[in-house]
Amino acid sequence: MIESRPSELPYIERVWRSRSDDVGRMMSVATSHWELVFWEHQGAMQAAVLGPETKASHAPVPGDADFFGISFALGTSMPHLPVSRLVGGNAEIPDVTRRSVWLKGSAWHVPDYDNAEAFVRRMVREDIVDTDHVVPAVLGGAAPDVTDRTLQRRFVAATGQTQGAIRQIHRARQAAVLIQEGVSSQEVVHRLGYFDQPHLARSLKRYVGRTATQLSAPDPQEPLSLLYKPGPMGPA
Template structure:
């Protein structure tokens, strides 16, 4: 079983805060995601921390039995100047040292955050210049019309997210399709609601980004549990 709890955040830097506990699960399907994350996981008394980048395709991830995890998923437009998101896409950078009380980031010691105090932790990172935020990127991803040229928007979105606007739209649409199918919406209705060309187009998108078929999602079955899926306002 993979038990996941998540919550939204009022911080403009944060998209979501989550935590999970695994029991009797060896693997999970990690669904493609457009957000990068700070993650902490504990297994057999050892604490690890790291930064995980956006994932451009579904993959199978190992899940240590009886492990605890916690993560801060950052909003589009939030980035770290010392570690560009473009270098994190489809990969993870672990902290060189982590304990229950702290970890190393940017060569400095930081107190270990928690599910409850994630906002305070992120606010401190922003004050110290570890995190920066480009509001234009957040608006562009949500569909707003920026007051700058299209090329400038493309450059800023790529710099802050590591992805193109087109890739972000494709991944987010597939995630929303998976949620709708899990709620019992028919594949044909999902095609119409989300603007897919046809059902084969939906099927290819699900296979690439979610790692499930429409039938598996509607029946909530599959070889492994899925990573966090949640509704957005987009």
């Protein structure tokens, strides 16, 4: 079971935590956001930066482990660890203990679910994370004041993906949540602008790893990764 919450901090998309019990693997849903994740397993603390995922995939889950993650807002990145190199992958953070984690040569207290904002504020102050404000503005519907080529370059630099790929993933996640809430596939097609039901089915399979029927009857032995009702995204 995953517990999550939004954040008032513009650098953060979501904060979440979970515990694995009798689950050996999960379906990792495609996401455009990179994450900083900490987990404790068999008394050892570990941490990693997880890059965006462009498609759904199966992921192993260690038993009896506690997880905590910060999902960062689109446009926010770590200049010393380009997100474009992390798409579909991750970067392990070494020398983590229950009390401390090393970031760019400095020791930090390990954050938790309740103080994630303080941790990220320090990351901002020390220039570990930065934001290209054009990215969230354009995704929200604002007209860019740069050329298409420049905009594409800035999207890839800040998110590792094109604007089109981000919108496709966002729409598929919206569709999955609606279907889980009991909305019919036909209505989802109409609301979200899919061409037809086969188009929706292909999108769900690629980005969520589930059919509409499977989303309506979740499998407790293979749960989905963090999936929540995303906020609105402006027109392309």
